Amino acid sequence: MSSAPGPHDSGRERDRDEEGRARNQRPRDGLGRPLPYGVEGVPRQPEGVVRAPGQSVAEAQALLDAGRPFHAHEVFEDAWKSGPEGERGLWQGLAQLAVGLTHSARGNTKGGARLLLRGAGAIGDWSSRCGEEKPYGIGVAALVSWAEALAEELERESVPVDAAARAPRLRG
Template structure:
């Protein structure tokens, strides 16, 4: 699958939709690239949001590749960045629930129960708009 072009500048909605599709296809690295494109081209006040989401996707990529310590570190960083948003729900995302899910994946890694497919599904489930 080709990489995301350097000049890709998705809207927030495009980035989220594309990231969801890529995660559903088991391609967290490519989801990371889409979210990173939004982080680099979006408004400065949303940098932590997009960077945190991108870091979570890189963490999922590390699980797929067997780098569990790298996965835990990036999932933890991503979760912390989302925590800066408190209870706000940008783009109707429940960031608190997403951060809790990332922390649960990190716990599974620490306990030796990390499974890439389950981790991707868990994060994807929380990357949907809240009601």
């Protein structure tokens, strides 16, 4: 039997927030990958921030344009958790698009393509059900087309993408 320490036996206390919930405070790179403690990463998105919908869209777009889709996903996650129940499908779908782009940039092209298609389906279904073509100025049809085209390219070529260069336009 091995006496090597397990992953939780590093001697380091777990990172916790003010309420005592576990929060990993390891620095992260621009695509959300954890870096070793002590290495400088990109600034993290604060969690649990309540924003107006337009502010969520603008902040997520800035993060997408900067090549930080993982962080944009966190903004969308806050929106779905704090927004009206009836909009949950929209914000979850947008989060899936951001995570799909994240995986695609990290080199997980198959997983990225699946998430892009799942996100496109979610926002398309939500838009059809609610009759909203441009909620908060978000061009749902254009986003669905962007996601489908990128997913097809990823499945055909299996090459990681540059997240900033391939960032979608949320408002269109």
